[in-house]
Amino acid sequence: MSTPPPPTPSTEAPSWPHCAHGADPVTNPVGCRGIHVPGHTACLAHLNDTDRTAYLTGLAPGADIDHRGTPFTETLLDQLLIALTDLTTPHPHFGTAEFREAQFSGDARFDWARFSRDARFQKAQFSGIAGFDSARFSRDARFQKGAVLRGRPVRRGAVLRRRLVRQGAVLRRRPVR
Ligand SMILES: [Zn+2]
Numbered sequence: 307m308s309t310p311p312p313p314t315p316s317t318e319a320p321s322w323p324h325c326a327h328g329a330d331p332v333t334n335p336v337g338c339r340g341i342h343v344p345g346h347t348a349c350l351a352h353l354n355d356t357d358r359t360a361y362l363t364g365l366a367p368g369a370d371i372d373h374r375g376t377p378f379t380e381t382l383l384d385q386l387l388i389a390l391t392d393l394t395t396p397h398p399h400f401g402t403a404e405f406r407e408a409q410f411s412g413d414a415r416f417d418w419a420r421f422s423r424d425a426r427f428q429k430a431q432f433s434g435i436a437g438f439d440s441a442r443f444s445r446d447a448r449f450q451k452g453a454v455l456r457g458r459p460v461r462r463g464a465v466l467r468r469r470l471v472r473q474g475a476v477l478r479r480r481p482v483r
Contacts, residue, residue, distance in 0.1 A: 320375050320407065325349035339375030339407060349376045350386070358385075367392035367399040368422060374404055380412035380434075387419070395420075405430050416441050 322341045325348050329337025340349020343361050350358060350373055365371070367390050378386075387398040397418040403425040413434035418441065425447035438447075
């Protein structure tokens, strides 16, 4: 069981307003790269519990979400998925899903999720399983070069095509042209 090396902290700040949790002028000048939750100055992972709960409660199925650069534990991702779950189906439903450079520790189970707009996972890092069994995409979901799936870097990029992803289609890779 090999563990991927942790990403080298970038000394370049992301292009979005970022959380900066844990920043240190010497060892980690940028800190947490998670984008601010709207109306706050921290990412979803580093909001206090009250504000996180309020944000999640305010989400509805089909909402556009933007969690670029945010570190997700399995628990935090589950909380987000539950907040977006359409009880009539009952599966999570994303509008635009913006997860560029997000980091998923443990497994990231997007099984049965519906993505009705763009799903962006470029340079996202998955330390466990990135599960998209039976997920539905209205548009292609892109995992470009630099993404890390199951601890292995994607060298040529991957696209989950716009179609019903059949069960077992986890990490089926297709080159990005
Ligand atoms: Zn943060």
